[in-house]
Amino acid sequence: MNIKVRIVKLLMEFEEGKYSNLLLNDYFREHGHELTRGEKAFITEVFYGVIRNLIFLDYQIDKRSKKVHRRWLRNMLRLSMYQAYFMNSDEAGIAWEATELTNEKLGTYVGGFVNGILRNFFREMEEEENFLRENDALDIFYSYPRWFYEKVVAEYGEEAEEVLKSYKRIPSMSVRVNTLKYSEEEFEEFLDRKNIKIIKYIEGGVYYLDSGSLIDTPEFKSGKIVPQDxxxxxxxxxxxxxxxxxxxxxxxxxxxxxxxxxxxxxxxxxxxxxxxxxxxxxxxxxxxxxxxxxxxxxxxxxxxxxxxxxxxxxxxxxxxxxxxxxxxxxxxxxxxxxxxxxxxxxxxxxxxxxxxxxxxxxxxxxxxxxxxxxxxxxxxxxxxxxxxxxxxxxxxxxxxxxxxxxxxxxxxxxxxxxxxxxxxxxxxxxxxxxx
The missing domain is CATH 3.40.50.150 (Vaccinia Virus protein VP39)
Structure with missing residues (x-):
């Protein structure tokens, strides 16, 4: 199955009320053997990225068409726009793949519609930030509900925009060493063998790491390490x-x-x-x-x-x-x-x-x-x-x-x-x- 079709399926399940972290963990548990490490990383970034920036992405879609009611179609547009705007991916490749996948799913007429929406967005996307700033719409730019944005501004004042930016940051993987079963020295030797780097260490055995590939390890399954912030x-x-x-x-x-x-x-x-x-x-x-x-x-x-x-x-x-x-x-x-x-x-x-x-x-x-x-x-x-x-x-x-x-x-x-x-x-x- 195409990677982007997988992401669309996950986003549609998320819309049905499933928790994002549980949904993705369950998906990888069931289908992880079908995917490379790079494909898992791509799915994770785009899936969470779309959810983090949902208000901005839907604004961009609705600005260009009031006809996008099909959930599959909206999610294909969301992830394509996310790739272009937030990942700086090749615009021509994004438009081509989204069009082809839509042709297969919904027919060539809808495929052409997708191509037109995306091409229009690509032409104008460099102007979006300035436009939203000038129109007091940073809530849309950073994808926060308006009430939340106003609350942050009221509580944090001049620091408000830094607060808004901070909580859109992609999180790092964090684990804690269970000292009843394992030692920090043993864990750090394990990380060396796996070529996993430590980003931040908290005294007491919490590690932030540059990789999330620990879930399938015996150390994780046996309770020697546990995911914890x-x-x-x-x-x-x-x-x-x-x-x-x-x-x-x-x-x-x-x-x-x-x-x-x-x-x-x-x-x-x-x-x-x-x-x-x-x-x-x-x-x-x-x-x-x-x-x-x-x-x-x-x-x-x-x-x-x-x-x-x-x-x-x-x-x-x-x-x-x-x-x-x-x-x-x-x-x-x-x-x-x-x-x-x-x-x-x-x-x-x-x-x-x-x-x-x-x-x-x-x-x-x-x-x-x-x-x-x-x-x-x-x-x-x-x-x-x-x-x-x-x-x-x-x-x-x-x-x-x-x-x-x-x-x-x-x-x-x-x-x-x-x-x-x-x-x-x-x-x-x-x-x-x-x-």
Missing amino acids: GASFLAARTLGAKAGERVLDTCSAPGTKSMVLAEDMKNEGTITSLDIHNHKVRLIRRSAKRMGVEIVEAKKLDAREVAELNTEFDKILVDAPCSGYGVIRKKPEALYNKDMESVEELANLQYEILTAASKVLKVGGELVYSTCTIFKEENTDNAAKFLAENPNFEAVSIELPGNIKGKFDHLGGFNIDYTEEHLDGFYIIKFKKNS
Whole structure:
């Protein structure tokens, strides 16, 4: 099957509501043996690239025709325009291949229509950026919903355009070494053998790499290494869980943060890992088994109901459900399925979970609140509200590796922000219960 036809098929499945990362992983698991490493890389870049730039690409199509209703046709135009504009590929070759594939699928009349649309776009595309800038349409140029664009401008001011550009950057592959099964020295020797280069290292065993070809390796399958972003790793590591403690991970699935906690605890003590879905609880259990973790107790429970556990905990991690705007490099669809009302609803949910968790923390215990998003409603505002309403808690200082970019807020919480090239956008703050 032609590579571009494969991408069109994937984009059509994405439009049906499937998560982009799960969709692509499943596709490669089923069809990866049919593809070269270069073909996988091309599919990955174009598939994610189209999703990241969907608003811009659809604007360009609709500007030139109001007749593109067939999903196959629209996606062929999207990926062709993406190749030309964002990958600087040969325009004549792009137009020829799109026309031929459309001829085969929909007939020569539609093929000619595609050729005309693309040729028109190619002639005018160098003028598009200036036109959109002059017409206050950077939301279209960077492919963000208008409300999101205005929110970023309001919150970040002169830095807004750098924020918008940053979260369209192509992400790097990141993995963490499972120290219960493997050592960093062994992993680095493995990378040397594979000729894979380290782009960034985070103390504790997280590596950003120049290749994503690790999924099919025995090291990956046996749980010696696990895919994880450095930001979520640092949220778990900041808790400072110790051997023998009783720890609660309120919103655990898929379990990667619980596994970090287990490593910090030397596999001694108890970690109660919660999720509201049975299938995700099973996922946590499978992850623990694969990674050799024996102290995780995965349970189905709404984190707002943690009082039902009838237990007090030494440490609690509240990595709360959020809008996900800090991870849109990896999950770009988050931009298209939420709005400001969703942000406010999620902020309320996060606060309810944080408040419920705080009541089952021992006096003298510590709690980390974190989110993978970039707006103050879900981050600093929630933390400030919690401290104001719970005077028996204080924010305590946290330390992060020196090579992590971002800034502290006035409470002592840390925003891994748009200046960080590799890690997800994240907010981390730590509280201590004094009475």
